[in-house]
Amino acid sequence: MTVLEWVASFLLVLGGLFVLIGAVGMVKLPDVYTRLHAPTKTTTLGIGCILIASMCLHVAEGRGLSIQEMVISLFLFITAPVSAYMIAKASLHRRVSMLKGTANSELAEKVRDRKAPEQPTTDEQRPAEH
């Protein structure tokens, strides 16, 4: 085995572990908002590791640098925050309650209506969205 293959194997195992930890967090964490953290970060990095390992193996086999993996990982890294944002927004819109003990959970209503935090609610004329 060459050095590149060792590196690739290490990255593969690391990636697999990260993906698994993301899934464990998915099952174990208590509410939607905390659950969002696991897939957006851990799973994305996990798959990034696997894709980089794939690139290393490509080079090790002498088939040149392949850009497909780069494109996939770039795409995933760009879309992960967007989908997390969409899911968070949807859960706030549906008034999914936060875990008890979440600091500032009273802000949730403000976020839902996209208001600034200090503004008193009474002088807001805009009707609530539905």
Add this chain to the structure above:
Amino acid sequence: MIKRLFPMPLHAVMLTLVWLFLNDFSTGHLVLGLMLSIGICLLVAPMSDDHPKVQKPFKALKYFLMVLWDILLSNFEVAIRVLSPNSSLRPGLVALPLDLEGEFPLAVLASTISLTPGTVSVDFSEDMKWLYVHVLHMKTEDDVIQSIKQRYETPLKEIFSC
């Protein structure tokens, strides 16, 4: 005239290059890639709007590398948080006052916040002056706000110089 036929030259070149890399380097693919990328740019050009340009590419590169490093660190942090018992979690919502302006820089800021240590951006306030952030494990509110402002917002402000 040229502006109307080739509205986004840089994007077109980049698309062609990606097409060539995804397939292989041959004249046929070059022609097909050029046709496709110019066509796509023509279709997309009316939808694009002006946003502040990156003023300092070197700083932007530095920022990119720093974010990559932070993503790596944040993953270990989140992994530890995930594997430790739930009762030790102290999640929280934070309203982050923004100095940054413009849609594109704000989108970059929100995405970096989502990808880095224990924070996910939830929403902007309507006037784009506040960003709400959900924190997985919060020590103090000011801590979170200070670290985000120093680490991400200040360099972004320099990069887009606004």
Add this chain to the structure above:
Amino acid sequence: MLATVLLGVAVLVGLALVLNAWRLIIGPTVTDRILALDTMYINCIALIVLLGIYFQTALYYEAALLIAMLGFVSTSALSKYLLRGDIIE
């Protein structure tokens, strides 16, 4: 050696898929289910890439790219549907 590593990693990713499916089934709210689906898409990409490495072909990357795209679009469409009650405004 590499084949063993690949098999082990595939087992890890498969386990992750099962856990996500569990969240998809029990998920108390709709958004939980969307999140679980999104993560399952990403795990599927991981599995396909592993398969591509195993068979030493670049054919599978195209499939992975397509699935990545579909996953993102479906997640945002579902969230949008929950937000507005409509996908296209």
